[in-house]
Amino acid sequence: MNEIMINDNYFNRELSWLEFNQRVIDEAKDNSNPLLERLKFLSISTSNLDEFFMVRVGTIYDQINAGFGKKDFSGLTPKDQIKKIFEKVRVMVGDQYSTYNHLYDHLGARNIRIFTYDMLNEEQLKFVKEYYKKVIYLVLTPMVIDSGRPFPLLHSKTLNIGIILEGLRGEEILGTIQVPSVLDRLVAIPGGEGENFILLEEVIKSNLDELFGFKILSSIFYRITKNADLTLDEEGAEDLLETIEASLKQRKWGMSVRLEIEDSNDLRVVKRLKKEFEIDEEQIFLITGPIDLTFLNNLYGINGFDSLRFEKKKSISIKELDNEDMFQAISKRDIFLHHPFESFSSIVKLVEQAAIDPKVLAIKQALYRVSGHSPIISALAKAAENGKQVTVLVELKARFDEKNNIFWARELEKAGCHVIYGVIGLKIHSKILLIVRKERNGIKRYVHLGSGNYNDVTARFYTDIGILTARPEYGEDATTIFNMLSGYFKPEKMSKITIAPMNLRNKLEFLIDRETENAKRGKQARIIAKMNSLVDRKLITSLYMASKEGVKIDLIVRGICCLVPGELGLSENIRVISIVGRYLEHSRIHYFYNKGNEEFYISSADWMYRNLDKRVETMTQVEDNNIKEELKDILDVYMRDNVKGRVLLPNGSYVRADINGERVSAQDMLFDISEKYNKD
Structure with missing residues (x-):
């Protein structure tokens, strides 16, 4: 053993x-x-x-x-x-x-x-x-x-x-x-x-x-x-x-x-x-x-x-965001971003456009780790100088980035931004951007929610996901989150975004338990979850219970995994795979079959005690059907990876996934998936 x-x-x-x-x-x-x-x-x-x-x-x-x-x-x-x-x-x-x-x-x-x-x-x-x-x-x-x-x-x-x-x-x-x-x-x-x-x-x-x-x-x-x-x-x-x-x-x-x-x-x-x-x-x-x-x-x-290096690959540009006004493009439909397969420059461009757009009234953003010469920081400073209401949550406790974040916090303050230095007792790890704009039909809110830091450097070699949306329910939730972080406001009800440490743990337990109950009733039940680390004992116990009832579970866990998979009578229905390759896997995606009414979520949080109970994190339910289809394709190619995928065995060791037929490298194929969903 x-x-x-x-x-x-x-x-x-x-x-x-x-x-x-x-x-x-x-x-x-x-x-x-x-x-x-x-x-x-x-x-x-x-x-x-x-x-x-x-x-x-x-x-x-x-x-x-x-x-x-x-x-x-x-x-x-x-x-x-x-x-x-x-x-x-x-x-x-x-x-x-x-x-x-x-x-x-x-x-x-x-x-x-x-x-x-x-x-x-x-x-x-x-x-x-x-x-x-x-x-x-x-x-x-x-x-x-x-x-x-x-x-x-x-x-x-x-x-x-x-x-x-x-x-x-x-x-x-x-x-x-x-x-x-x-x-x-x-x-x-x-x-x-x-x-x-x-x-x-x-x-x-x-x-x-x-x-x-x-x-x-x-x-x-x-x-x-x-x-x-x-x-x-x-x-x-x-x-x-x-x-x-x-x-x-x-x-x-x-x-x-x-x-x-x-x-x-x-x-x-x-x-x-x-x-x-x-x-x-x-x-x-x-x-x-x-x-x-x-x-x-x-x-x-x-x-x-x-x-002697990997062949250079060029990130794909999102056509709508390149060819028309970004706010108009986001108003038409939710836009999914998958870095580095799709360019992070779209996010930078959005903040830069908001900084000079006379219709934009306010910008609010949570920053965890930014680059040494961050274009996001420059755009936020410019927005404040242009008279916009700019609120920036800078997490000073981001380990080994504290000094860099302190420097940027002071620079933002000098430019006229309202800077909030985190929340006592918690780390702000959520990735969220809110832009408030005055338009012909009234005030409209634009939101970006994702798994990755607003860091233009790491976006080149971290895999991360995000959604740009103008749906009112997301805007309301985002506003609630920023009000909670800047004041003493306690959210009573959220529509599409779940927050840690308030109720993210309970939501995940509910979603897992729902699949368990469906399996008990003889219905098809399925869970797929991608994350960096799986440590939380309560969630692991819930996954064991689901497995015992027959829920088929696939976990894509890059790093730490405290769950024992494939153990008869405990976790025989759970498979764990780890992808270590050219890019650092950093995206968090969760799928629940829900009796055929499939639900997808993207999140900033790993399934760890610290993320669920000691950090401000977000998990966002995906509503757009095209994005759901793309997420399904993404999860499928990860699960089929037999080039960089390693399967966790019940004894704690990892072995290369079996190559039966076609060789599948998820990180290579994700460029093709991005091309597929960005065609005219």
Whole structure:
């Protein structure tokens, strides 16, 4: 039985997430993916693991330090989880570096080379020494640790070199130097065909004699990861923005949760670092390659190697939105958007048009994660400058985007927008835009509802969905939501949109239970649900009950899945598939057969406790029949994916879907589906 299977009915959340990251590594190992794409997957797996340690592992250590020993619903205590996590991650890291070494050889065969210092020829050595002298040396800060100079405060994830120096009396002295993040880690060097590089840390390590006035006895690379999970006293905060700004500064003081260190026979630096960081042996990872493989993402972008990347695909433009006034087009019918298969520029264009349209009176929008140079933000600021009533809900607590969101919140305020910094005790994760326009027949509301962040960058590689509509019932619901978020208004009745934490959980339970009751009566019953994560115990229990009564259930879950599928007497009617491919699956779509009166919903929420009870989320019922048909086609192609689809087994492991006949790659076929529904 797979190690993530502890309780017979539930998989452990953390171990299930590690299974997801393994699927990302498997894409790096997949020979059918182009070489540079495989490097990118390996880089992503490293970045994923960094965040996992900073947030999830950090949280579990907080529980242990607080004396919390209660088992989770998979049957594991926090200490049990830590033990199993480190066992699994140790194997995973070994897999990452064996994959890296394999891809390293393939890079060389394609004239992309990463040199070590001892591999440089005379010309390259001269170039590197000159670069070190004129650039690198000027930004380095060598530090020696003694009674007058304590060990420095190191930021999480920074790459460093630990050094043992021989003192004047022969004693061993610890030194450290940070590899500067302000310089490119990949240093381009001359010589030969193709592209040649050396890593910045290699250059520094080979020139340490020039930095310290003592003999170098030993030197190794290391990187520390710290707990970055923030605890906020929102109730006692007079100014949420200032409270979050202050809490961000606390991250550098977080407890050390992982130490990655260059594999070496000389353990003197390891012993000193272990003491300095107050870290246990189980938290130390000896790395047989470059520490921190996220640099591979920079290698991915080198010019002249297009054949080593996926073929570029162009997003489809929505014809009505291109050929006529956008408000007229939305008034005629609901318009479905599926990114990146259909261009996100339509949303940007809509906000930009609203900003300069003299008939537009107000714009209201909820923002969770936006890009560094967001055209949405620029358009909202312009709208305010043009005298429109602009209200923007900026979620300051979006993890690792807090600093960016604080900056944009202040910029919007400067432009004259009303900015709301979230809701105490909740994160605003809903994706909603409301435009109020004065027209010939009175005031009309235009609404966009979706699953994705209003981020023009991530829209290129996240799969997300949304609907543009001018139906009055959606406009009324959207107005109610914004009034609720900006004031103390409590919605009593909603027509087409269901909100968390008010009633989204109850709505989902009702929809699942309705299928269960229909199956009990001998009627056909069917559920299809696509999401990022399935963790919520109550909903999983409802799905088990539905399965026992004969409801056929297909779940398309990209990441964490705590539900055990295919278990006789429990979940034999449930199939779970995960799609990991070129694009990050991020859309949430739910289908319920409902005795033939089929219902479709799109949502911003995953089926997790935090989304249903601790966040402001939306789930929207789809009314347009054409959109329903397209959603049905989308779900069908996902369920048939036998190229990037992995099926979850009852023991917690994933296997490639069987290829019987036609090869089906959902992410490729979704371009065809978008073309089909956007023809004249």
